[in-house]
Amino acid sequence: MGDILDRLYEMTAISNIAENPSFLLMYLIAFGLLYLGIVKKYEPLLLGRIAFGVLIANFPGGEMGVIQTDAAGMVTLADGTVRSIWDMPLHDIAHEFGIMNYLYYGLIKTGLLPPIIFMGVGALTDFGPMLRNLKLAIFGAAAQFGIFAVLLVSLMLGFTPQEAASLGIIGGADGPTAIFTTIKLAPHLLGPIAIAAYSYMALVPVIIPLVVKLTCTKKELMINMKEQDKLYPPKGEIKNMRALKIIFPIAVTTIVAIFVPTAVPLVGMLMFGNLVKEIGADTSRLFNVASNGLMNAATIFLGLCVGATMTAEAFLNFQTLGIVVGGFCAFALSIASGIFMVKIFNLFSKKKINPLIGATGLSAVPMASRVCNGISTKYDPKNHVLNYCMASNISGVIGSAVAAGVLISFLG
Numbered sequence: 001m002g003d004i005l006d007r008l009y010e011m012t013a014i015s016n017i018a019e020n021p022s023f024l025l026m027y028l029i030a031f032g033l034l035y036l037g038i039v040k041k042y043e044p045l046l047l048g049r050i051a052f053g054v055l056i057a058n059f060p061g062g063e064m065g066v067i068q069t070d071a072a073g074m075v076t077l078a079d080g081t082v083r084s085i086w087d088m089p090l091h092d093i094a095h096e097f098g099i100m101n102y103l104y105y106g107l108i109k110t111g112l113l114p115p116i117i118f119m120g121v122g123a124l125t126d127f128g129p130m131l132r133n134l135k136l137a138i139f140g141a142a143a144q145f146g147i148f149a150v151l152l153v154s155l156m157l158g159f160t161p162q163e164a165a166s167l168g169i170i171g172g173a174d175g176p177t178a179i180f181t182t183i184k185l186a187p188h189l190l191g192p193i194a195i196a197a198y199s200y201m202a203l204v205p206v207i208i209p210l211v212v213k214l215t216c217t218k219k220e221l222m223i224n225m226k227e228q229d230k231l232y233p234p235k236g237e238i239k240n241m242r243a244l245k246i247i248f249p250i251a252v253t254t255i256v257a258i259f260v261p262t263a264v265p266l267v268g269m270l271m272f273g274n275l276v277k278e279i280g281a282d283t284s285r286l287f288n289v290a291s292n293g294l295m296n297a298a299t300i301f302l303g304l305c306v307g308a309t310m311t312a313e314a315f316l317n318f319q320t321l322g323i324v325v326g327g328f329c330a331f332a333l334s335i336a337s338g339i340f341m342v343k344i345f346n347l348f349s350k351k352k353i354n355p356l357i358g359a360t361g362l363s364a365v366p367m368a369s370r371v372c373n374g375i376s377t378k379y380d381p382k383n384h385v386l387n388y389c390m391a392s393n394i395s396g397v398i399g400s401a402v403a404a405g406v407l408i409s410f411l412g
Contacts, residue, residue, distance in 0.1 A: 053307020063098030120295025122273025140395025143361025146334030171330030172400030191309030263405025
């Protein structure tokens with residue numbers, strides 16, 4: 001009877017958890033993320049799948065955690081031999097390390113899912129607000145400053161140029177872009193960088209108000225954009241918006257392909273998704289697939305796999321802590337740089353811009369715009385800045401993808 005009870009005890013994960021209490025800390029982190037997503041409603045679609053991935057990855061014996069490799073991709077197999085995981089067929093990876101590693105190395109490490117998600121984002125994006133307010137797109141470009149500022153600081157702290165670039169790209173507030181860049185430059189850091197990027201994206205409703213509170217005055221936040229438009233109406237008017245919306249993705253893809261070809265996998269797929277949306281009824285089936293089924297499946301697998309990289313072994317170390325802190329700095333600096341660009345613009349322009357528009361120069365569409373619109377209406381219930389924020393927000397998507405392409409070109 002005692003042998004049976006011992007066997008039953010060994011069958012459970014209890015003994016392993018008792019020997020390594022760090023698992024308990026990972027469970028607390030997973031439950032905390034689930035609480036933020038479900039109860040606080042901080043992007044439940046995003047945090048929910050990542051948090052559940054964290055949870056299932058940290059149960060000993062479940063084989064749902066992504067295996068950690070060194071910078072050269074070397075792993076130790078069950079028989080004790082050391083082998084490069086890049087030389088292993090996917091079925092061998094699944095056999096040795098479990099199904100989650102099959103998904104991770106087949107879908108994430110190959111760089112397949114980020115462009116697919118960008119295609120879905122493009123299909124769901126309306127470039128109209130940006131095209132009507134092209135002047136505001138400059139604030140989306142300014143918000144990329146955080147990427148390069150953290151890159152320089154990371155170099156000073158001892159990170160390699162490739163690692164520093166992967167850390168800095170978190171400031172773009174775009175999970176797929178961060179993953180795509182890290183795959184190309186520092187694949188051994190993909191787990192913690194993906195976790196940091198997606199966690200801060202989900203915490204946009206917390207981080208943006210914090211940065212805005214530290215950098216903006218009440219008077220600035222009460223600038224009414226509609227009143228400014230009445231005082232200083234736009235000089236030109238777009239006569240054929242539909243034609244412009246069709247031409248725009250084609251033109252952007254062509255220009256980016258010529259000057260920053262390494263950004264084409266992201267920008268090109270983003271613009272293709274938008275093109276099939278704007279063409280209309282003739283491509284409605286493509287639009288439905290890109291914006292619904294295909295994108296939903298891609299984001300489910302991406303979220304679970306990203307969460308599964310957050311094992312106790314991989315996450316609880318000083319390097320990961322540095323990445324989390326550095327990612328937060330990149331994120332906050334990107335928001336602040338957009339705000340300060342608006343402040344500089346207002347010094348030289350009669351037509352004033354609400355600094356909240358600069359705060360949305362991130363890729364977190366449309367979450368950042370909704371958050372900033374909420375801040376604006378707290379000070380003035382009639383001051384809706386959503387459409388203006390979207391102009392900067394959408395340009396930030398393009399800007400972060402181009403920034404990633406530039407980094408890959410120089411450092412890849």
